[in-house]
Structures are given as structure tokens and as C-alpha cells.
Amino acid sequence: MIGQVWAWLTDPEHWSGPDGIPSRLGEHLSYSFLALLVAALVAIPLGLWIGHTGRARWLVSSTNAVRAIPSLGLLFAAALYLGPYLRGSAAFLVPGLIVLILLAMPPLLAGTYAGVEAVDPAARDAAKGMGMTGRQVLLGVEMPCALPLLLSGVRSATLQVVGTAVIAAYISLGGLGAYLSEGLNIGDYPMVAGGALLVATLALVLDLALAGLTRLVVSPGLGGTRRTVARQTSRTRRGAGTATNSVPPPSHPSTPRESRAS
Amino acid sequence: MTWFLEHADVVGRLAVQHAYLAGVPLLIGLVLALPLGWLAQRGGPWRPILLTGTGLLYTIPSLALFVLIPLVLGTRILDPVNVLVAMTIYTIALLVRSVADGLASVPAETAAAATAMGYGGWRRLVTVELPLAIPVIAAGLRVAAVSNVSIVSVASLIGVAQLGSLLTDGYQRFYGEVLLVGIAACVVLALLFDVVIVGVTRLLTPWARAGRGARPGSGPGSHAGSGAGSGGGPRAGGAA
Numbered sequence: 001m002i003g004q005v006w007a008w009l010t011d012p013e014h015w016s017g018p019d020g021i022p023s024r025l026g027e028h029l030s031y032s033f034l035a036l037l038v039a040a041l042v043a044i045p046l047g048l049w050i051g052h053t054g055r056a057r058w059l060v061s062s063t064n065a066v067r068a069i070p071s072l073g074l075l076f077a078a079a080l081y082l083g084p085y086l087r088g089s090a091a092f093l094v095p096g097l098i099v100l101i102l103l104a105m106p107p108l109l110a111g112t113y114a115g116v117e118a119v120d121p122a123a124r125d126a127a128k129g130m131g132m133t134g135r136q137v138l139l140g141v142e143m144p145c146a147l148p149l150l151l152s153g154v155r156s157a158t159l160q161v162v163g164t165a166v167i168a169a170y171i172s173l174g175g176l177g178a179y180l181s182e183g184l185n186i187g188d189y190p191m192v193a194g195g196a197l198l199v200a201t202l203a204l205v206l207d208l209a210l211a212g213l214t215r216l217v218v219s220p221g222l223g224g225t226r227r228t229v230a231r232q233t234s235r236t237r238r239g240a241g242t243a244t245n246s247v248p249p250p251s252h253p254s255t256p257r258e259s260r261a262s
Numbered sequence: 263m264t265w266f267l268e269h270a271d272v273v274g275r276l277a278v279q280h281a282y283l284a285g286v287p288l289l290i291g292l293v294l295a296l297p298l299g300w301l302a303q304r305g306g307p308w309r310p311i312l313l314t315g316t317g318l319l320y321t322i323p324s325l326a327l328f329v330l331i332p333l334v335l336g337t338r339i340l341d342p343v344n345v346l347v348a349m350t351i352y353t354i355a356l357l358v359r360s361v362a363d364g365l366a367s368v369p370a371e372t373a374a375a376a377t378a379m380g381y382g383g384w385r386r387l388v389t390v391e392l393p394l395a396i397p398v399i400a401a402g403l404r405v406a407a408v409s410n411v412s413i414v415s416v417a418s419l420i421g422v423a424q425l426g427s428l429l430t431d432g433y434q435r436f437y438g439e440v441l442l443v444g445i446a447a448c449v450v451l452a453l454l455f456d457v458v459i460v461g462v463t464r465l466l467t468p469w470a471r472a473g474r475g476a477r478p479g480s481g482p483g484s485h486a487g488s489g490a491g492s493g494g495g496p497r498a499g500g501a502a
Binding site for chain 2: 001002005067068069070071072073074076077079080081159162163164166167170171177180181184189192193195196197199200203204207
């Protein structure tokens with residue numbers, strides 16, 4: 001069975017044309033990216049605003065409740081109720097994209113809000129004390145400090161969107177999920193498993209890439225990610241020659257950059 | 263409403279099947295996640311292996327996991343066992359971190375007090391640390407339950423009957439009511455799971471309410487021994 005799957009994956013015929021793996025992968029990535037972009041443009045500013053002002057917190061918890069709605073049901077409902085109002089290729093694309101955007105929003109909103117909420121009040125007060133305006137506090141202090149949680153929201157949103165885009169093939173959105181829906185329809189298991197392997201690989205690669213991005217862009221002074229804390233602790237131990245196990249206190253956003261360079 | 267009223271028995275049967283496919287993996291996953299989370303919490307090389315490994319398993323989209331499991335286990339492609347295994351994997355992936363975080367949240371003084379009272383490592387873990395970790399573990403379990411109920415519906419695409427069958431059926435027959443009944447039933451089932459978990463958690467952690475009410479200053483640790491030590495008695499504690 002594994003041999004057949006491998007044969008399907010390596011068959012050159014499956015690597016060209018509109019049904020080929022590159023074009024399906026391109027579809028999958030472009031729909032996912034488009035949905036994430038639109039969702040981020042709405043949810044991240046909204047999350048920053050809610051976290052900064054402390055207003056409308058109910059919005060965060062209510063979007064979380066959306067998780068109980070099965071995404072398959074949302075996809076089918078969107079296709080069934082929106083499809084008739086749309087013409088041409090939009091009838092296939094728009095309902096799927098709308099659902100992907102809706103599903104990307106709760107993790108983005110929750111991550112951004114939680115990030116701003118978790119900012120050390122002392123850092124916020126210090127920024128105010130230095131004479132920063134509300135906007136400067138938000139963009140210069142709260143946002144960089146919120147970045148680890150914000151990016152973990154982006155990670156879960158990406159997983160959600162890439163995974164849902166797989167079953168969106170059932171409402172004709174295309175993408176890599178088409179191999180699964182088509183293969184299951186005609187009983188071609190190598191095609192199903194091959195498509196599933198591609199989908200799983202895509203999800204893993206995207207998640208690892210975002211994890212790497214998080215390590216790159218998060219200020220090393222934050223200690224928001226475990227790795228930075230661990231590295232800094234070992235650095236402190238080696239540098240100072242002490243055997244302390246304590247995690248270094250969160251330092252100011254202006255921590256020297258050199259500690260990240262390694 | 264007419265379709266639902268005429269087919270309430272069908273919806274009921276599918277709901278039972280759905281609860282089975284989502285609930286059994288939840289219990290198995292919890293049982294397996296307890297030792298794994300304990301291992302991860304102890305630190306050392308196991309921590310990154312377990313936390314990263316389970317995190318990566320969670321990234322695999324559900325439909326892909328459903329159809330890849332036969333490749334690993336040699337089961338039939340449309341076998342419901344694939345769904346049970348996949349849901350167990352997702353549950354473990356979510357809960358290992360919750361268990362590790364929960365055990366880490368136990369105050370060091372409480373653990374030290376238990377040791378000073380003569381509790382051995384194993385007894386301290388089971389009767390003091392684990393009960394005190396329940397709130398954090400339960401929070402993870404609630405997330406896993408809601409996500410399981412939602413994901414199981416996808417199994418209708420590989421022909422495993424549960425509430426998701428109403429979704430595919432409604433869509434294929436352009437029958438909006440069937441689809442909406444399916445969505446509503448999934449949401450109700452998710453809520454039901456949530457209510458049960460919250461209720462059981464309240465029964466198992468009577469000190470949480472006692473501490474909040476009469477003695478706000480007292481730490482949770484002082485009640486842990488009595489709450490867990492009574493063994494079959496959490497129900498009595500909950501009624502108080």
C-alpha cells in the first residue's frame with residue numbers, strides 16, 4: 001500500500017497541469033493566505049483596541065464560542081445559502097473563502113487580545129511616565145510585548161485555515177483537499193493517502209516556519225517564548241558563573257539585541 | 263421543524279454515535295495524557311520531545327489524519343476505528359500540555375508540606391499534586407471536548423455515521439433544514455460535554471469553592487488532603 005502511495009506521489013503526470021500537485025498547492029496556499037490576510041486586517045486591530053482600551057471584552061469570548069460550530073457545517077451552509085446568489089466561479093470560491101475568514105478570526109482576536117492584556121503593567125506605566133501618548137504606548141510597547149501571543153494566534157489561525165481548506169474541496173474550492181474528495185469518491189486510495197500526506201506536510205512546514213518566525217521577530221528581552229528564557233538562563237549562568245535557576249525578570253523592550261544574534 | 267420532529271429518532275441515534283466517537287477518545291486520551299504530561303513536567307529530554315511531538319501531531323488536518331491512519335494501522339479505510347484513533351491522538355496532543363502545566367501550577371510549599379507529612383513521591387503525586395492540577399487539566403479537557411465534537415463531524419466525509427451525516431446529507435440534497443438541524447445538534451452536544459466536564463470538575467474540587475467563599479485567605483493546599491483523601495467522597499463534598 002505504501003508503495004502505491006509513493007508511486008502516486010512520484011508519478012510525473014501528477015506534477016503538471018491544472019490538476020497537478022503544484023497548481024493544487026498554489027490554490028491551497030493562495031486561498032489560505034488570502035483568508036488569513038483579510039481576517040488579520042480585521043481581527044488584529046480589533047484585538048489591539050480591545051486589549052488597549054479594555055472595552056468590548058465580550059467580543060473575544062463570544063467569538064470563542066464559535067468554535068463549537070462544526071466547520072464542515074459552516075462550509076456547507078455557506079455553499080447552500082450563498083451559492084445561489086453568486087454567478088460563475090464566484091459561486092464556488094466566495095462561500096469557502098468567507099468561512100475560512102470567519103474561522104481565522106477567533107484565534108487571531110484571542111491571541112492579540114491576550115497578548116496586550118498580558119503586558120506587564122509596569123512596562124505600560126513606565127511608557128506613560130516617559131510621556132508616551134496612547135498610540136505610542138500601543139505601538140511601541142504593548143504591541144511588541146504582545147507579539148509572542150499574537151503570533152501564536154496567527155499559528156493557530158493558520159492551522160485552522162489550512163485544515164479547513166482541505167474539507168472546503170467538498171464545496172468545490174479546489175486545493176490539495178481535491179485529491180482527498182475525488183479519491184474517496186472514486187475509491188482511489190493511493191490518491192487519497194498521497195493527498196493526505198501532502199496536506200499533512202504542508203501543515204507541518206507552515207507551523208514550523210511560523211515557529212521560526214516567532215523566534216526571529218520576538219524581542220529577546222521578553223522571554224515570552226520558552227526557548228528565549230531557556231537560552232537566557234543558560235547564558236546568565238555561564239556568564240555570571242552562578243548556579244541560579246531563576247528565570248530572568250522580564251526586561252525592558254530596549255534589551256540589547258546582541259543576545260538574540262546567536 | 264417538521265423534518266426534525268419526524269426524524270427525531272434518527273437524530274438521536276446519530277447523536278449517540280457522535281457522543282461515542284468524541285467521548286471515548288476523550289477518556290482514553292485523558293488516561294494516556296496523565297503519565298505523558300507528568301513525564302513532560304519533570305523536564306529533561308522528555309519535555310521538548312513530548313510537547314513538540316504532540317504539538318506537531320495536532321497540526322495534521324483531521325480528514326488527512328482519518329485517511330492516513332489505515333496506512334499505519336492496516337485498518338480498513340472506512341473503519342470507525344480510524345476516527346477513534348485520530349480523535350485520541352488529538353486529545354492527547356491537547357492534554358499533555360494541560361497536564362504538564364497543571365502539575366507545574368501546584369505550589370512548591372504544598373508539595374513540600376506533603377513531603378514533610380511523610381507522603382512518598384507516588385502518594386504525593388496521586389493524592390496531592392494531581393487533585394490540585396484538576397482545574398488546569400479540566401480547562402484543557404473542555405477545549406479538547408468542544409474541538410472533538412466539531413472534528414468528529416468531518417468523519418461523515420469518509421462514511422462514518424454520526425451527526426456530521428446530517429451535514430453532508432443536507433448539503434447533497436439541498437435540504438437546508440437537515441443541515442441546520444445537524445449544526446444545531448453538534449453545538450448542543452458540545453455544550454452538553456462542556457456542562458458535564460464543568461460539573462465533574464466542581465464535584466472533584468470542593469476546596470475551590472470553600473476557599474473562595476468562607477476563607478479567602480486559605481490556600482488550596484490545606485484542603486487538598488481531605489478532598490482527595492476521602493476517595494469516593496467527592497460527591498459528598500460537592501453537596502455541601
